[in-house]
Amino acid sequence: MPAAVREGHMMQFPIVGRTGGLLLAVGMLLAACSERKPTPPPPEAGYIVLKTETVPLFIELAGRTAAYETSEVRPQVSGIVKARLFEEGSIVRAGQTLYRIDPRLYRAALNQAAANLDNARAQREAAAARASRLKPLAQIEAVSKQDYTDASAAAKQASAAVAQNAAQLETARINLRFTDVPAPISGRIGRSLVTTGALVTTGQADPLTTIQRLDPIFVDIQQSSADLLALRRQLASGGGTRSSAAVTLKLEDGSEYGATGRLEFTEAMVDPATGTVTLRARFPNPQGLLLPGMYVRANLSQITARDAILVPQAGLTRNPKGEATVMLVGKDGKAELRSVTAANTVGDKWLVTTGLKPGDKLIVEGLGRIKPGQPIRPVPAGSPPAARKAG
Known part of the structure; x- marks a missing residue:
């Protein structure tokens, strides 16, 4: 074979090799693309449509019980x-005799006063x-007019x-x-x-004993003046109406007191x-379960909020700064x-x-x-699965 021909054949082989390699690379790329998984669909987000409600707003405040009436028994005569x-610790009735003071001196004084009255009546008649x-x-x-005047004056003095x-x-x-x-x-x-035999005096500083009326019983509740001011401003702005005066109690052991009281x-x-204001509530206490000085927690509603928006707890989270946030369905799908303000709860919301x-x-399902x-x-x-697929 001539040299020129051989040289031409040698130049053709590298071109064919390069073309084959390119075709092989393209083929492998197409094969890889065909093996890729399809793009997953967007995740489902279960939502609720928010609406306004009229709800009573409750607040829990600390308080202490106090007797409905307290009377310190003191002597009105000495002896x-x-x-x-x-019997100490028993129930007594108004008018029931508690102590008896030696009456002899007072009985003698009564007899003397009765005798003095009889004497004065006799002198008046004379x-x-x-x-x-x-x-x-x-x-x-x-007789002289002066004698009659003196006699008439003496008669009036006797009557007095x-x-x-x-x-x-x-x-x-x-x-007596x-x-x-x-x-x-x-x-x-x-x-x-x-005790028996003790000398008591009128106006002494110490009482003989103390009686407390415990049915009904008062509960003195403490509320910060700042909270009360905010409440009154909300009422003045028309953001709510004053609620009923009903109050419930939680006792020191965490149990609920059965009866409902009323804010007085x-x-x-x-x-x-x-920096607090005292609110006083009255509770029935027929069994005597509540005693003066007991620590309690009072739950009361002072205002009924208009146009309130309640959010389930599952739909609200807090970021590391403690700020409340919610996830919403945006207009673009x-x-x-969104950051919100949520400081109080109403029930479980x-x-x-x-x-x-x-x-x-508001998204409440699928947030994770x-x-x-x-x-x-x-x-x-x-929504049931069928409805979700249809959606």
Whole structure:
């Protein structure tokens, strides 16, 4: 073969090799593309459509029980205690005799006052008779007018003395009754602070005993002045209406007190030491379960909010900063992360005050598979599988 021909054949072989390699690479690339998995569909997101509601807003506050009535029993006369006529810790009735003070001095004073009254009445009769005798004699000038004037004045003085002695007799009678020391109110009586044979005096500082009426019973509740101010502003702005005055209690052991109480009033001043206002509620206490001084938690509704938006707990999360966030179905079919304000709960839901509006689609299902800005396939929350496929 001529040299020129051989040289031409040698130049053709590299071209064919390069072309074959290129075709092989293209084939392998097409094969790899054919083996790739199809793009997965967007994840499902179960949503609810938000709406406004009218709901009572409850608040739990600390409080302490206080007796409905408290009476310190003190003597109204002085003397020696002869007897104690009650059992400590028992229930007593108003008017029931609790102590008996030695009555002898007061009985003697009563007898003396009665005798003084009889004497004054006798003197009045004598003075009146003398004035009656002198009156006609003075008219005919058989006696001087001065004598009649003196007799008439003496009769009036005698009448006044009768009234004075009658009052003293009544005072002596009252003092004698005070030797029996009665219960001023009905309730549970405490321990006796004096014993038989003790000397008690009128106006002494220490009481003989104390009676407390425990049915009904008060609960004094403390609320911060800032919370009360915010409540009143919300009422003034029309954001709600005043709720019923019903109050429920949780006892120290965490149990619920069975009866419902009623809010009586709110103190008209703020305690400068604590910055709180006292609210007083009244509860029935027929079994005597509540005792004065017990620590309780009071749950009450002071306002009923209008146009409130409630969010299920599953639909609200908090970021590392503690800020509340929710995931919504965006208008572009993507998940939208939004910050909201949710400081209080109503039952098992969050009360959202800012960040949401009626008609928003809140995602409550599938949040673990969704990221902000990711395309999603929204379906109504709780839809059965068939409905989801149809959607």
